Amino acid sequence: MKNEKAVVVFSGGQDSTTCLFWALKNFKEVETVTFQYGQRHSKEIEVAKEIADELGVKHTVLDMSLLNQLAPNALTREEIDIEHEDGELPTTFVDGRNLLFLSFAAVLAKNAGARHLVTGVCETDFSGYPDCRDVFIKSLNVTLNLSMDYQFVIHTPLMWINKAETWGLADELGALEFVRERTLTCYNGVIADGCGECPACLLRKRGLDDYLQLKEEGR
Numbered sequence: 443m444k445n446e447k448a449v450v451v452f453s454g455g456q457d458s459t460t461c462l463f464w465a466l467k468n469f470k471e472v473e474t475v476t477f478q479y480g481q482r483h484s485k486e487i488e489v490a491k492e493i494a495d496e497l498g499v500k501h502t503v504l505d506m507s508l509l510n511q512l513a514p515n516a517l518t519r520e521e522i523d524i525e526h527e528d529g530e531l532p533t534t535f536v537d538g539r540n541l542l543f544l545s546f547a548a549v550l551a552k553n554a555g556a557r558h559l560v561t562g563v564c565e566t567d568f569s570g571y572p573d574c575r576d577v578f579i580k581s582l583n584v585t586l587n588l589s590m591d592y593q594f595v596i597h598t599p600l601m602w603i604n605k606a607e608t609w610g611l612a613d614e615l616g617a618l619e620f621v622r623e624r625t626l627t628c629y630n631g632v633i634a635d636g637c638g639e640c641p642a643c644l645l646r647k648r649g650l651d652d653y654l655q656l657k658e659e660g661r
């Protein structure tokens with residue numbers, strides 16, 4: 443893969459930034475694409491742009507506001523609370539998001555001469571999102587190849603690792619501090635360690651604490 447080009451689906455968060463470092467290590471050329479779909483915090487787009495600039499990779503922002511028009515959700519609407527009831531999809535789930543994002547990323551990639559797509563979806567900390575499952579990604583990969591008669595390969599470096607291991611991967615790539623200080627995961631739009639209260643911050647912190655503890659114990 444060293445001589446080839448990849449497009450990273452990039453949100454400026456912990457996971458996709460770790461994927462970006464992974465791609466920079468594994469491909470000759472890397473570009474990023476960020477989707478604007480009416481996120482509560484437009485800061486996400488700014489953070490993604492800053493990181494891409496700093497790492498010297500091309501960054502494209504695509505307008506996907508139609509997604510908010512079609513599927514109102516807690517990530518885009520202030521009046522919808524972030525909730526996860528047993529047996530139901532969380533209110534942060536956006537119907538069709540990864541299907542649409544990866545499809546558009548593939549169109550962009552093909553036109554940029556890249557056949558590799560990188561995404562931070564993960565089945566391990568499975569919060570019930572059907573479009574984060576490996577079987578969905580493999581199915582979409584086949585569909586994209588058939589639709590454009592092109593040999594795409596969708597890479598999911600985080601698919602089978604947990605949050606602590608994702609921090610471990612960032613560390614292995616020499617990017618632990620960068621990911622910790624520069625990325626935005628928080629639902630309340632607070633960069634780095636975040637607000638400390640929302641579900642995204644709690645998940646991120648638990649993973650980091652676990653990883654740092656394991657590291658200290660030399661495991």
Ligand SMILES: [Zn+2]
Pocket residue numbers: 627628629630631632636637638639640641642643
């Ligand atoms: Zn937060």
